[in-house]
Amino acid sequence: MESWKVNLISVWFGCFFTGLAISQILPFLPLYVSQLGVTSHEALSMWSGLTFSVTFLVSAIVSPMWGSLADRKGRKLMLLRASLGMAIAILLQAFATNVWQLFILRAIMGLTSGYIPNAMALVASQVPRERSGWALSTLSTAQISGVIGGPLLGGFLADHVGLRAVFFITAMLLTVSFLVTLFLIKEGARPPVSKADRLSGKAVFASLTYPGLVISLFFTTLVIQLCNGSIGPILALFIKSMEPQSNNIAFLAGMIAAVPGISALISAPRLGKLGDRIGAHRILLATLFCAVVMFFAMSFVTTPFQLGVLRFLLGFADGAMLPAVQTLLLKYSSDQVTGRIFGYNQSFMYLGNVVGPLIGASVSAMAGFRWVFVATAIVVLINLVQLAIMLRRRQRISIN
Structure with missing residues (x-):
């Protein structure tokens, strides 16, 4: 099988586990905030909104930096960074004892983002251009599948094993993404880019x-x-x-x-x-x-x-x-x-x-x-x- 097809299948599973992991926490995040001692309706609404949005805000700020680094150092390295970084950030959220700790860890999680866009960029750089639409659309089904299954799995686990246990299970799924990326994804050697050649x-x-x-x-x-x-x-x-x-x-x-x-x-x-x-x-x-x-x-x-x-x-x-x-x-x-x-x-x-x-x-x-x-x-x-x-x-x- 051609290497780009192997990579497409591998990153499909990586994106699926990433989408599953991220989305299965979101439905019960307000419940977890409440469990951390936030009781009033106004404070609960505020902290739920803040802990949800801070991840995306930080991700929006750092995404161009990770994209630049991917062009210089390779996309596989960025996939490994994102999957392992998110696994650690989510694992630590299970040990949060107050809402400030959760807020900071959700911000750190935003710093480690970027698995799915780098997976898209990796596939886009390797697939024949005349098949790029099919390849990118196929890859998008991985994230969609994860986002559909995540809330259902997260809700089931939260009811049966408790809220904190879901963070452990989510971290394990992201570790699977890391291992799939490490052992199955192949990226050709990239020519070194000197500081002078880096584009602003x-x-x-x-x-x-x-x-x-x-x-x-x-x-x-x-x-x-x-x-x-x-x-x-x-x-x-x-x-x-x-x-x-x-x-x-x-x-x-x-x-x-x-x-x-x-x-x-x-x-x-x-x-x-x-x-x-x-x-x-x-x-x-x-x-x-x-x-x-x-x-x-x-x-x-x-x-x-x-x-x-x-x-x-x-x-x-x-x-x-x-x-x-x-x-x-x-x-x-x-x-x-x-x-x-x-x-x-x-x-x-x-x-x-x-x-x-x-x-x-x-x-x-x-x-x-x-x-x-x-x-x-x-x-x-x-x-x-x-x-x-x-x-x-x-x-x-x-x-x-």
């Missing part, structure tokens, strides 16, 4: 043929994560407003939250392969348009079932968006700066994870639950129009 951030963008389009794709990544996260804070409350007599709101919310991942798993490799044939830009524009329609439609639902169906349909588009962005970033950047570009893109992804829930919570507080879907649709529509203009401008330049 300005020089990275100067080396791009279409820097404006690349920046536009960064903002598209932010918007994709924003529309995934904006619904999170209000989902359970919105379902409760539609079914006030129901006794299984948490179960319904969990199902409706997970259902887009199932359809994304189905669509991602197929749309990735289609993108290799007809162009990733067409897939990206079509899926963003579908997202706009679905979010507008969600603002009119009257039952949880209708919401679940629309979110399932949204998942078909969702599974193709980020891989399409990454395929276009690969197309419009050279091998010398791929790691840096993927690092910048990951920063925008993390920022979307922070901004999305803030927008969702703010809009619902000011205007009501249904307006969160409308506001999200408008943000995606603005991004779609702006991206279409940038792609058309690039087309005009390439023709001339």
Whole structure:
């Protein structure tokens, strides 16, 4: 088997265990904060938000640095750093005795991030360019699978073995990622880069043929994560407003939250392969348009079932968006700066994870639950129009 195929299979499992490990802690993080002595409703809400978002904020700041280091020292080294670093940071969280310790350890966890973007960059640098859309889409199914399975596994373990034990099990999963990376992933020798040859951030963008389009794709990544996260804070409350007599709101919310991942798993490799044939830009524009329609439609639902169906349909588009962005970033950047570009893109992804829930919570507080879907649709529509203009401008330049 060709080495890039072996690497693709290996990092698929590494990304799966990473997605599983990270997502299985998040559902019960407020419960753990409460267990650490935070009792009042206001303080619990504040600390839950802080401990959740600090990881993504720190990750957004350091991602370009790790991307630069990956271009110089190799991506396998960055994968080993991220998997082992996260395993240690999560293991230490099991021993936290107050919320400040947990907050600091969650910030340190953000410092160690970067497994999945470096896995993407490694595969992108080795796979034949004509198969890059399929390969990146296939790799994205690993993270999606982990994110679907993580909350279910985390909730089950928390109920049966206790909250602290979940941190130990999560650290073990990340250690498995480390071992898979260490023994199975092969990366060719990289030529040494002297200090004089290292590109500054300005020089990275100067080396791009279409820097404006690349920046536009960064903002598209932010918007994709924003529309995934904006619904999170209000989902359970919105379902409760539609079914006030129901006794299984948490179960319904969990199902409706997970259902887009199932359809994304189905669509991602197929749309990735289609993108290799007809162009990733067409897939990206079509899926963003579908997202706009679905979010507008969600603002009119009257039952949880209708919401679940629309979110399932949204998942078909969702599974193709980020891989399409990454395929276009690969197309419009050279091998010398791929790691840096993927690092910048990951920063925008993390920022979307922070901004999305803030927008969702703010809009619902000011205007009501249904307006969160409308506001999200408008943000995606603005991004779609702006991206279409940038792609058309690039087309005009390439023709001339």
